[in-house]
Each structure stands twice: as structure tokens, then as C-alpha cells.
Amino acid sequence: MWPKLFLTGLLLFGAGTSIHAERTDYGTIRVDTTPTQNERELIERADLIVLGWTDSAHQRYPTGLRVPSGSLFNFVQTIHVKQAMKGKPTHLLHLLTTGIEPLPDADDPLNLRYPGPLAEGDYVCFLRRVAGTTLYTIVGVWQGVYPIHQGRTVAIEGAGYPSFDKLSPQKMANKLKQLMKPR
Numbered sequence: 651m652w653p654k655l656f657l658t659g660l661l662l663f664g665a666g667t668s669i670h671a672e673r674t675d676y677g678t679i680r681v682d683t684t685p686t687q688n689e690r691e692l693i694e695r696a697d698l699i700v701l702g703w704t705d706s707a708h709q710r711y712p713t714g715l716r717v718p719s720g721s722l723f724n725f726v727q728t729i730h731v732k733q734a735m736k737g738k739p740t741h742l743l744h745l746l747t748t749g750i751e752p753l754p755d756a757d758d759p760l761n762l763r764y765p766g767p768l769a770e771g772d773y774v775c776f777l778r779r780v781a782g783t784t785l786y787t788i789v790g791v792w793q794g795v796y797p798i799h800q801g802r803t804v805a806i807e808g809a810g811y812p813s814f815d816k817l818s819p820q821k822m823a824n825k826l827k828q829l830m831k832p833r
Contacts, residue, residue, distance in 0.1 A: 674782070674783055675711070676709075676711040676724050676726060676746065676785070677711035677712050677713045677714065677723075677724055678713070679724060679746060679780060679783070679785070681724070681746060681747065681748045681787050682778070682787060683748075683763050683764075683790075683791050684790070685790050685791070685793060686789065686790040686793055686794075688811075689811050689813060689814070689829055690829055692776055692789055692790055692793055692794060692811070693736065693776070693826060693829055693830055695776070695778060695789045695790070696736060696737075696776035696777055696778060696789045696794065697736075697737055697777060697778050697779045697786070698734065698736060698737035698739045698743070698775075698776075698777040698779075698786065699734070699735040699736035699737065699774065699775070699776050699777070699826060700729065700731045700732075700733065700734055700735065700737075700739055700743070700774070700775055700777065701731075701732045701733040701735065701772065701773070701774050701798070701819050701822075702729040702730055702731045702732055702733075702743070702772070702773060702775060703729070703730045703732065703770075703771065703772050703773075704727055704728070704729050704730075704745065704767075704768045704769075704770060704771060704773060705727065705728055705730070705770055706727075706767075706769065706770040707727065707728070708725045708726060708727035708767040709725065709726045709727075710723050710724075710725055710751075711723060711724040711725070711726070713748065717750060717760055717764070719750055719752075719754040719755075719758060719760060720750045720751050720752050720753075720754065721750070721751055722748055722749070722750060722764060723748070723749055723750075723751055723766075724746055724747070724748050725746070725747050725748070725749055725766055725767040726744055726745065726746055726785065727744070727745050727747075727767050727768065728742055728743070728744060728745070729742070729743040729744075729745050729773075729775065729786075730742060731743060732772070733819060733823070735774070735822065735823045735826050736826065736830070743777065743786055744784055744785050744786065745767075745768070745775070745777070745785070745786055745787070745788070746780060746783075746785040746786065746787050747765060747766055747767055747768070747787070747788065748764045748765075748766070749764050749765060749766020749767065750764050750766070753766070762791065762792060762808075762809065763791060765791060765792065768795065771797060771798070772797070772798035773795055773796060773797050773798060774795075774796040774798070774803055774814075774819065774822055775788055775794060775795055775796075776788065776789040776790070776793075776794030776795075777789065777794070790809075791809070792806045792808075792809030792810060793809050793810060793811065795810070796810060796814055796815075796822070798819070801818060801819075802816045802817060802818060803815060803816065803817045803818075803819075803822055804816075813825070
């Protein structure tokens, strides 16, 4: 009898927590767009630093907020982790970003703050966990994203740190280890 009660209680509790977790309204989460001052701060603010592949599939959640060029939406997409450079991630991570629809012109400065989902590809990402969820956001928006092109990182012009530009993933990992050492 007691094992049945225990199992029933466990199932009810487990079902209740998973339903609660699914009720998170991703549209109400505000992505922190605060820039970092330097590479060390970028590393320190990141819970995880990963080399991963983002797929193009994403889910869209209205935020109810507007900017002059359109409406803000939160996007959730998957990062398939290939290598951990800081922290102990699971193989699949869920990335939360905010973007504008309709897409603004490429030269619109709001793109720097609200980039939307990442294009499919390999990236080194500096990630911070969103409290109370399984989601991660990118630290410093574009400061924390380094696309991999022809086997090397690309520091996004005007946002990324030049010291993280044109590095192989191994050299990036070595550079991060060097910067994470106490002074």
C-alpha cells in the first residue's frame, strides 16, 4: 500500500511540476542587453561558454512591446553543444533572444539590441541562464557571439572583442583559460 501511495504522490508531484514549467510565458521574459566592459567581464558574467551549432528552427513568443520599426518577439532555438569552454552544459541548450518583426533595415541600430534568432551555423557563445527556466541568453548580446567561419572565430564588427577574432576553437579555449586564471 505505501509503495503505491508513494508512487502516486511522486507521479502527481512530477506532473504538477512539469505542467508548471510548461506554463512559463516566454514572451514576458526580458533579455538582459547590458554590454560588458571587457573580455574578463564577459567571461565572468557567463555561466557557460560553448562551441555549438544552432539550428534554424525556432519558436516565437510575442512580448507585447513595440519599437518604432515593429513589434518585439522572444525567440527560442536550440544550440547543439560540441565543446564546453566554461561550465558543464547539457548536449542541447535552449537559447532565448529578442528580435523585431517585421525585420528592420540592416543598418537600423535596434538590430544591435534586438538581434532575433541566430542563423543556422557554428558559434562560440557566452551564455547566462535565465533564472527559473531552462533557457539561456547571450551575454552582452553581440559581444557574446562569435560565429565560426572557415574554422575561425569572427568578432562581429563594432560589438565583438578583437582579441577573440580569427581564433580556432582550440585557440579560443586556450585564450579563455588564460583569462579565467586569477590575477
